[in-house]
Amino acid sequence: MVKDNGCIFCRIAAGTVPSTKLFEDGEFLCVRDIQPQAKVHLLVIPKENISSLDEAFPVHGHPRHELMGRLLETATKVARQQGLLPEGFRLAINTGRAAGQTVFHLHVHILGGEALGATFA
Numbered sequence: 432m433v434k435d436n437g438c439i440f441c442r443i444a445a446g447t448v449p450s451t452k453l454f455e456d457g458e459f460l461c462v463r464d465i466q467p468q469a470k471v472h473l474l475v476i477p478k479e480n481i482s483s484l485d486e487a488f489p490v491h492g493h494p495r496h497e498l499m500g501r502l503l504e505t506a507t508k509v510a511r512q513q514g515l516l517p518e519g520f521r522l523a524i525n526t527g528r529a530a531g532q533t534v535f536h537l538h539v540h541i542l543g544g545e546a547l548g549a550t551f552a
């Protein structure tokens with residue numbers, strides 16, 4: 432059970448905010464982005480409240496290699512399950528406000544379902 436600390440993604444993980452989960456296991460969940468930037472725009476979210484890549488790979492402390500490997504694997508599996516292969520999809524992890532990170536709970540964006548172009552949204 433995930434504790435409700437006020438973070439929107441923690442609330443989704445805890446079930447205190449209703450959501451349609453496209454995927455869920457003990458460690459991750461997948462929902463649609465509420466402000467889609469592509470025809471298909473999904474978020475894969477670890478249930479653990481890690482703020483960003485900066486926390487996942489700290490200067491001092493334990494790097495979260497295994498969790499991050501499983502996060503990328505889960506995103507790939509979800510993208511495949513959602514029919515984004517073989518055409519292709521993009522993963523993005525915004526880190527910090529200047530990069531457009533708005534929720535400080537680590538998540539990976541899956542973008543696809545159309546030709547995405549060369550720029551990074």
Ligand SMILES: [Zn+2]
Nearest residue numbers: 438441480536
């Ligand atoms: Zn959180």
